[in-house]
Amino acid sequence: MSKRSKKQKNRSRKEPRPQLPAPQLPTTKTWKWLSWLSPKSGILTGFALLLAIVTFYYTFSSKLEVGTDASLNPNDPFATPFVVKNHSLLSVGSLKQSCFLNFVLGAHGGVARNFTTRWDDLPIPNLEPLEETTFGCAYPFIFLGPISYADIQVCISYRPALVPLRQEKRTRFITVRGKDGILRWVKIALSASVPFPVRN
Numbered sequence: 001m002s003k004r005s006k007k008q009k010n011r012s013r014k015e016p017r018p019q020l021p022a023p024q025l026p027t028t029k030t031w032k033w034l035s036w037l038s039p040k041s042g043i044l045t046g047f048a049l050l051l052a053i054v055t056f057y058y059t060f061s062s063k064l065e066v067g068t069d070a071s072l073n074p075n076d077p078f079a080t081p082f083v084v085k086n087h088s089l090l091s092v093g094s095l096k097q098s099c100f101l102n103f104v105l106g107a108h109g110g111v112a113r114n115f116t117t118r119w120d121d122l123p124i125p126n127l128e129p130l131e132e133t134t135f136g137c138a139y140p141f142i143f144l145g146p147i148s149y150a151d152i153q154v155c156i157s158y159r160p161a162l163v164p165l166r167q168e169k170r171t172r173f174i175t176v177r178g179k180d181g182i183l184r185w186v187k188i189a190l191s192a193s194v195p196f197p198v199r200n
Contacts, residue, residue, distance in 0.1 A: 062160040063087040066171040067187070069134055074182040075146055077175050078139035082154055084122070085132035090161035095122040099137040102151040102172075105197055106144030115140075119157065147183065149197045150175045153190070 065085045073079035086092055096119045104112040117138045124133040137154060156169040173185040174194060188194065 062090070062092050062158065062167065064092065064156055064158065064169045066154050066156060066169065068173070068185045071182055071184060074180075077147060077150055077183045077185055078137055080185060081134040081136055083132055083134050084127070084156055086127040086129055088160075089129055091126060091128045092158045092160055093126040094157075094159040094166070095125050095127065095133075096120060096157040097122055097135050097137075098155045098157070099139075100153040100155060100170075101139075101141075102153065103149075104139075104141060104144065104147060104151070105149040106141075107146040107148045108144070110141070110144035112141045112144060147175070151194060 063086070065087055067083045067085070069081040069083050071077075071080045082097075084095070084097075098119045099117045101112055101115040101117075106112075117140070120135075120138075122133055122135050124131070127133065137152065151174045152172070154171045154173065156171075157166055158169070159166055170190060172188050172190050172192070174188055175183045176186045177183050
């Protein structure tokens with residue numbers, strides 16, 4: 001063997017072999033992202049998502065309020081206009097109204113019970129946020145004469161902006177005669193227990 005070949009072998013033995021880079025461990029940021037995959041963090045994420053959905057619903061859900069306007073006839077509460085106002089952040093459309101007569105007592109003792117008037121379109125079928133409109137509640141029992149007491153539900157049917165299905169808002173009113181002798185509507189809870197007045 002020649003001296004040159006021996007020198008080449010000796011050099012190859014002395015030269016260090018290239019080393020592979022050591023694997024890098026995940027950084028702190030990577031561990032933070034991976035921690036979201038743990039069961040405990042999954043529960044927290046689900047709870048946060050549910051809270052966001054509930055907050056979105058209550059923020060953008062329809063909020064209609066039904067009240068009364070000034071009395072136009074002191075002896076006829078059904079002559080008083082009702083007012084519906086949109087307190088939502090979005091508009092509501094296709095508004096219709098109807099009145100359910102729980103109990104109506106005439107001054108001469110006549111009684112009307114459990115009667116629903118037909119559904120009629122409101123003067124303004126669409127209400128923008130904070131917009132309002134008035135409407136009347138039809139009363140077909142004129143033959144009962146002057147009214148001494150009434151218990152009714154005003155029903156508003158509408159379509160919310162984000163929900164394709166119709167929804168309904170019911171508000172209950174009863175008549176109360178003031179010191180001035182005027183019959184006025186007073187809003188009460190739907191489930192309130194109010195004894196009907198005794199017929200004369």
